[in-house]
Amino acid sequence: xxxxVIVVAAGSGTRLGQEAPKAFVGxxxxxxxxxxxxxxxxxxxxxxxxxxxxxxxGEALTEAREAAGDRxxxxxxxxxxxxxxxxxxxxxxxxxxxxxxxxxxxxxxxLTPPDVFARVIDAVDRTGxxxxxxxxxxxxxxxxxxxxxxxxxxxxxxxxxxxxxxxxRDVLETAYAVASEEFTDDAALVAAAGHRVAVVQGDALAFKxxxxxxxxxxxxxxxxxxx
Ligand code: CTP
Ligand code: MG
Numbered sequence: 189x190x191x192x193v194i195v196v197a198a199g200s201g202t203r204l205g206q207e208a209p210k211a212f213v214g215x216x217x218x219x220x221x222x223x224x225x226x227x228x229x230x231x232x233x234x235x236x237x238x239x240x241x242x243x244x245x246g247e248a249l250t251e252a253r254e255a256a257g258d259r260x261x262x263x264x265x266x267x268x269x270x271x272x273x274x275x276x277x278x279x280x281x282x283x284x285x286x287x288x289x290x291x292x293x294x295x296x297x298x299l300t301p302p303d304v305f306a307r308v309i310d311a312v313d314r315t316g317x318x319x320x321x322x323x324x325x326x327x328x329x330x331x332x333x334x335x336x337x338x339x340x341x342x343x344x345x346x347x348x349x350x351x352x353x354x355x356x357r358d359v360l361e362t363a364y365a366v367a368s369e370e371f372t373d374d375a376a377l378v379a380a381a382g383h384r385v386a387v388v389q390g391d392a393l394a395f396k397x398x399x400x401x402x403x404x405x406x407x408x409x410x411x412x413x414x415x
Contacts, residue, residue, distance in 0.1 A: 194279035198268020231305030321390030322347030
């Protein structure tokens with residue numbers, strides 16, 4: 189395929205506070221990873237690289253093959269690193285030669301609808317820029333200095349960045365090769381390497397399962413994985 193999706197699932201989920209690593213926590217009868225992969229496989233055809241925690245690779249492969257159905261040949265699993273950035277870098281090393289566009293997606297955004305993937309791919313193809321899905325910020329945001337409110341920040345200048353974030357392969361690989369610090373997301377890493385990044389419409393369902401309250405919300409919103 190011309191597209192690859194790196195699904196980073198190697199985090200421990202400290203803030204969720206469950207026994208299992210976050211990607212292996214159940215939403216219903218199925219895990220966060222399994223739900224995330226359903227969206228990935230409903231999106232345009234792609235090589236899928238799942239980045240799993242050390243020791244959980246076998247489980248991740250089983251879930252990925254289940255989600256892939258007759259596309260199991262397009263799936264591979266690699267071991268993640270100590271940071272999200274290291275996990276993405278591990279995924280990048282697995283890309284097939286045919287891949288020209290890479291999407292990086294958090295498994296923790298388990299309910300992301302397939303059309304977000306399609307919008308991101310379209311925008312990368314159209315612009316050649318990095319692309320992030322974003323949502324308007326609804327809260328009133330203040331800049332603070334310790335206890336003191338310094339100023340209100342103009343909301344119209346802000347977007348809340350989600351994943352999947354998409355990039356031309358050469359751009360993402362080069363940006364990772366020169367990155368010398370930890371960035372908050374792939375778009376920031378790519379921007380630091382001097383590339384432009386565009387925003388397309390995100391989706392409320394692409395929220396990241398971070399806290400126990402997020403997991404409750406996912407449990408209310410999840411549609412069962414088809415058999
Ligand atoms: N991730 C990863 N490798 C890491 C850290 C994070 O692949 N070393 C992945 C997570 O599995 C998740 C995504 O990056 O899908 C976003 O990270 P986050 O929501 O912060 O997940 P965790 O790091 O697992 O959670 P926490 O920060 O609460 O420990
Ligand atoms: Mg984390």
